[in-house]
Amino acid sequence: MLETLRKIVQEVNAAADLESVLDVIVRRVQRAIRTDVCSIYLLDPQRERYVLMATQGLNQKSVGRVSLSVEEGVVGMVGQRAEPINLEDAAAHSAFTYLKGTGEKKFHAFLGVPIIHHRTLLGVLVVQQKLIRKFDESEEAFMVTMSAQLAGVIAHAEATGSILQISDHTKTEADRKFEGVSGCVGVAIGPAVVMTPLADLDGVPDRKVDDIKAEVATFKRALAQVRRDIKRVGRSLAKRLRSEERELFDVYIRMLDDNALAGEIIARIKEGSWAQGALKQVIGEHVKQFSMMDDPYLRERATDIKDLGRRMLTFLQESGPALSEIVFPENTILVADELTPAMLGEVPTEKLVGLISVHGSGNSHAAILARSMGIPTLMGVVDLPYTRVEGLKVILDGYSGRVFVNPSDDLIECYQEVIREEDEVNAGLEGLKELPAETTDGYRMPLWVNTGLIADVARALDRGAEGIGLYRTEIPFMIRDFFPSEQDQMETYRKQLEAFAPRPVTMRTLDIGGDKPLSYFPIEEDNPFLGWRGIRVTLDHPEIFLVQIRAMLRAAEGLDNLRIMLPMVTSVREVDESKRLIAQAVEGLREEGHNISQPLIGVMIEVPAAVYQVRRFARRVDFISVGSNDLTQYLLAVDRNNPRVADLYVPYHPAVLKALQFIVLEAHKENVSVSICGEMAADPGGAILLMAMGYDVLSMNATNLPKVKFALRGISFERARALLNEIIVMGDADKIQVALHSRLKELGLGQLTRPAIPD
């Protein structure tokens, strides 16, 4: 059964559009369980009706014509109960409705299973039989497995279908909505520009060309280069290969013939596609055909075709304009399968208004960078057929985590109003720079910033930051091809320390691993967030740690505003070892004649084990800083990068709030100051609660700093304490957020948390 299942899923995946997807499913399922009928009813949410979309066994003429309301029939019951219904004689059931014109009268046995994708009901998969009998357990299990596996494919095909209709302009399905998670709040409206890593065939967007002749010529040039390249590789390997292996290169050359792949690609270009898109389509079709073959040798040939496709794409991309030459449209919304920090730098800042990533989550690194740059961002928009949206207008709503493709004029107007409101709020905050973050009853709260890029420093100073609470030193490491030298690091760190002196700068030691890989130091792990990351890596590599510490100490020479912070600490031993290495670096540099002062040393509280050791840590260090991003992920067992569980990643979870309060109380028992540098401090509501808990410093992205300052200046410390007392006893994260929002509204601070968004 497993093999049948695998084959069906593979074939369905290879189908070109929704119609073919559904058609393959009904045909193959009917055959697999030898039943008389297999049909799919898809839910039309607007009309609240199930429409018969494909069938094998019922009257074909009724496809697309027959429908039933969500409360009607046994199909309706399957949807309402969200569970399989297995009946030996459906007609005898009280809920049964006969669907006219389908010819289903003669069928008795009925098994319907719901098709559910991400908690959303897409439709119902039904099998029927003439006999009066119950489908057996293995058949039921097969159908449930089938439906669960196919739900994603159907959702994707539905989305792609509607996007295709939009781009063809034959049908105007407006306001097509996709959900993701917020990476940076704000609203953006503009054309989508899809960016893909080089030589990624699957990621090539669809594009039309007007000058077909020129496009064919471009393709032929690339083709000639690939032919030459393959011949060259073949020649250079000739001596080392057996003759049958050498033949592979001849096969490649033959595949590139005008009568083979090349001819098919040129035909697609002549239909108006750009060369890269035509290449993707043709290669994709051949790869799918080969991968479905039973013969393992032939199946393997799919790899050869893929390789050939990638080679051709590389030449096509080289012959196209370089990224730096691309003219990005005004209000570009950059769309990528996996947004990387490097991509953010490709688009001129004045043209870039929004970012959308199919993968990743609100706490991925790219999102954190986007926040520091203040660009509205959506992450984890998993159902967006991103290669199909090139050039289409989109609205990105970073507040509610939604993106609308091809929005209607009414919706655009609504969102333009939201942007105007936002501009008003921001204009009102501009005068705050010189003012302290002081509550109405005179409680002073230091506001620091999180940095990583050099550009962050100017923005942070411009917004009135009083120190750096977290400098993510891994960012300069991530944008290089090898470990930076001590001198390199020293120069980079000096810029941060100098710009802020005499204000304090907290430099975190290298925090790689988890979702922060270095291309030149790959860490392959099944479970990277529970693996080798943060201080674990650097203590295993004292040579890397020591070079970094020496660079930090040298950079602070004469400035004396350095605080060194250790990430991902779980045990006292790690703190002691790190302190020993820092002392060794201080001593070594002094011996070399440098005038080094002892830096302040702190630990981050990011893992649950550290929460219960705060006092022990506090006795050993000068300060404590809470990394609430990781702490939330580990306390709730929710991967901060996984869009599937993004709605479970809730910093206002009662357990997280309790832990945050416990940490401050414990650290203060040892008279050690506690800051927080996770994203929660950047949320005005969160900042009020953290101040009330007793946090000594709040460190956040520069973008949100003025909003947080405005919020703290709009409340008394006493009122903040009362709010905390009200909230800390609540047991439900949603209720906590609602309560927080309504209290902020009462204080006239409602506009800071979220402007009114149309639904």
Ligand code: PEP
């Ligand atoms: C955190 O985990 O809260 C934190 C500040 O560190 P990072 O987001 O870089 O992991």
Ligand code: MG
């Ligand atoms: Mg962290």
